Amino acid sequence: MGKASRDKGKRGERELAAKLREYGYDSHRGVQYKGGADSPDVTGLPSIHIECKRVEQLRLYDSLSQSKSDCGANEMPVVMHRKNNCEWVVIQPLEDWINLYREWQAGFDLKEREHNEQSNTESENP
Numbered sequence: 001m002g003k004a005s006r007d008k009g010k011r012g013e014r015e016l017a018a019k020l021r022e023y024g025y026d027s028h029r030g031v032q033y034k035g036g037a038d039s040p041d042v043t044g045l046p047s048i049h050i051e052c053k054r055v056e057q058l059r060l061y062d063s064l065s066q067s068k069s070d071c072g073a074n075e076m077p078v079v080m081h082r083k084n085n086c087e088w089v090v091i092q093p094l095e096d097w098i099n100l101y102r103e104w105q106a107g108f109d110l111k112e113r114e115h116n117e118q119s120n121t122e123s124e125n126p
Helices: 003-022 060-070 094-124
Strands: 048-053 076-081 089-091
Touching (some): 060 089, 076 094
Antiparallel strands (some): 076 089
16 A cells, blocks of 8 residues: 555544544544554444545445454444545444444334323323
C-alpha cells in the first residue's frame, strides 16, 4: 500500500471518529489508543469492532472478514465505509443486524405499550 493510500485511510479514520463524536461518542483513531495490529480502526463504540474504509472500490467481504478476524470474542464486527461524495454506511453480518433490530423493536414495542396504557388510564379517569 502506498503512502497516499495510507494517508487517505488515516484521514478516513479521523473523519469517521469526528462523525461519531457528532453523535456524542468519545471516538478516536484506534491506533492512537490501542495500537496493536488487531485494534479497531476507530474506537468509542463499546463492543463494536470498527474496520474503517475510505475507498472508492470497497472489497466488501474482504473488509468484513478482516473485521471479524480482528474483533474480540464479545465484539460485534462492522465495516464503516464512505466513498467520495457519499454518506457513511455500516456493513455487518445479517445475524448481528437482526439482533440489533430485535433490541430496537423491543424498545419500540415497550414505548407503544406504555403510550397505550397511559391513553387507557386517561380515558378511564376523565
